[in-house]
Amino acid sequence: MLLAGLLLACAACGPQPPQVPPDATPDPQATARFALATGVTRFDPHRATSSYDNTWLFPVYDRLIHMDPAGDAVPGLAESWHYGDGGAYLELVLREGVVFHDGEPFDARAVAANIARAQTITGSSIGAELETIVRTEIVDDHRIRLHLSTPDAALPLILSDRAGMMISPAAFDDPSLDRRGVGAGPFRHVDFKLGNRSVYERNERYWRPEDAGVARLELLLIPDETTRLNAIRSGQIQGATIGTLQIEQARLSGLNVQTGVGLEVLHMQINRARSHFGDRRVRQAMNHAIRREAIVRALGLGYGEPSVQPFPEGYVAHADELGRLYYGYDPDRARALLAEAGLADGFEFELIVPNIPAYLPLFEAVHDQLAAVGIEAVPRVLEGAQISERFYGATESDAALVTWGGRPDPSQTIDLLFTPGALPNPGDHSTPEIIRLAAAARREIDPERRAELLKAATAEITREAMDVVLSLPSSTFASRPSVQGMRVWASGNKPEFRGVTVLR
Structure with missing residues (x-):
């Protein structure tokens, strides 16, 4: 093992949740407690810095x-x-x-x-x-x-x-706005304990009353996914985001599970201005070296979508002409491309790996697949905040094994990741054609013509191998049987709790 100290924990068998009577009705005075894997940076939405802040902000x-x-x-x-x-x-x-x-x-x-x-x-x-x-x-x-x-x-x-x-x-000028939001949402923000818990109570004047299906909503930060699952089983919370490796455990425990592919992207993001990544042949070789379907089967138990594109099939910006696996697993082709680029003996690069247990086996898989064609990924383990600072801010590393949280509009993902001037594009590398297509898609207000431009931009991004997409992961939420109305959103692991109720 290149990364020592990985501790694999097995979830303890918890009690089965009580069965819900068939005639149970929603309790309008219920308190719903849900746990999330990622905390909130601040409750001022104009200055909040993470797309995963949204789940904490949506209620208020x-x-x-x-x-x-x-x-x-x-x-x-x-x-x-x-x-x-x-x-x-x-x-x-x-x-x-x-x-x-x-x-x-x-x-x-x-x-x-x-x-x-x-x-x-x-x-x-x-x-x-x-x-x-x-x-x-x-x-x-x-x-x-x-x-x-x-x-x-x-x-x-x-x-x-x-x-x-x-x-x-x-x-606007309230110094406490970072800690307590003041909006017009279905819930009022009543309490926040930094790094731990946020409490909301129903806004009785909300324009669509059914969106606030419980009287009180509590969101808790529980970074460890095993702890989150056990908290649902024990009844300490009603639901939580969970990992795909926990789906069968959750179902065997009698929990409801919603899962689906959204707009999140699991990728090895490369700084195309560093190492040998400015050469398209090198980027294409790396893509041919990856066994995406094997990664999804082994590390996601088949949940998720193996893809080289940053958008899922059926989405407006997916380049249907290229398919999900335009770069099939082909180590011989990868070696030939490296030789064409003058790198027949391979090369090494630094790869940032988040200090999160789920990423460690992913790194091992990616490392071994790249090593098989002569590319050595040297790991640098960092905390989440350090990744933003080092990879995106200081641009001091070659690549990062990270998840792109997705954005509501496809132009945002295209512009931020693949055109110059955006923080999520370290090195500012792009191509004239990608810049042209991205700008045209952003300007085109006719939906059909815009869809064609978005597909063309994605096709160009894919042919240029601007990224090493590994998969489009499934967003998964588990809840006790008493929870009704929970849904998986295209935005990924950023659920909204509109219309969620708890049965008596």
Whole structure:
């Protein structure tokens, strides 16, 4: 073993959850406790830095536009929207009668204030997502136009994410906003213990009351997946995200399990400005060296989608013409490509590996497959925060074995990972054709023409071997039988708890 000290823990057999009577009904006064693997950076959505913050933020902050479980844009605080003047502006028609948790009214002025703050506040993590908005025009109390520097087809789904979360303007300068959110969502934020627990209570004035199916919601941080599963079994919590290796354990324990492939990407992300990764032949060789189907079978028990593309089959940006496995497992072809690149004797590179147990066997598999064609991956184990600092910030390592959390709109993933100027693209490497296709897809507001441009961009990214995608992992949530309404979302392991109830 290259990485010593890996301790494999077996989940203890826990008690079977009680059977739910067939005539059980939802308890409107119930408390629901769910555990997550990743904590929240802060409760100010304009400055929160991780896409996995969303699960902690969704209960308290309503968004202008919602995303349904399939990944489509649906009405939220905006009842409808449309582009005007050929995409020169996006007009939102806002829901009437909505108030923030502190009693402040939600209206067009609140939207304009939120967009201005998100664009200008020091430390904003979403300002770049709103950079095409050059000014806002308040048409009336419940209509606002977002005037754009260029048509931006990604904007509706961008507004379904943190960029569309509405903070009460009265709380903008509240020093406690990082610890206690003030929004207009289905739950009010009532307590937060750093690194441990966040508590929410039903917002009785929410515009769609059925979204708050319990009186009290508690989210707990439990990083260890075995501990999370045992907590569900014992009844300490009602549900949690779990790993794919735990699915059968959970089902044998009588738990409900929802699982499905979303927009997350498990990949060996390479800095294409370092090592030999600027050579397309080297990148193609690495892709041919990986046995993706074997990785999914062995490490995911068949859950997940082996793929070389960053989008799943059936998704609007998936390049159907290339298929999931455009780079089939072919070590002989990998060696030939390395020889063409002048690397017949192979090479070595530094690979960052997260200090998370699930990543260690993955590293072993990737290491051995690359070594078989002469490529030596030298591990550097780091904590999550260190990975952001070292790989993306300081760009001081060659590659990282990480999960991309996905984004609501495909243009966001394409722009952030494969075009210059974005933090998630260390080295800023791209190609003129990818830049051209990405920009064209972002500008095209006709859905059918945009879909063709997105597919073309993904095809070019794949042919250029801009990434070493390993798989599209399954997002999995386990819950006790009394929990109803839990769903898997296209956004990945960032569940929303809208409409979730607990039976009496």
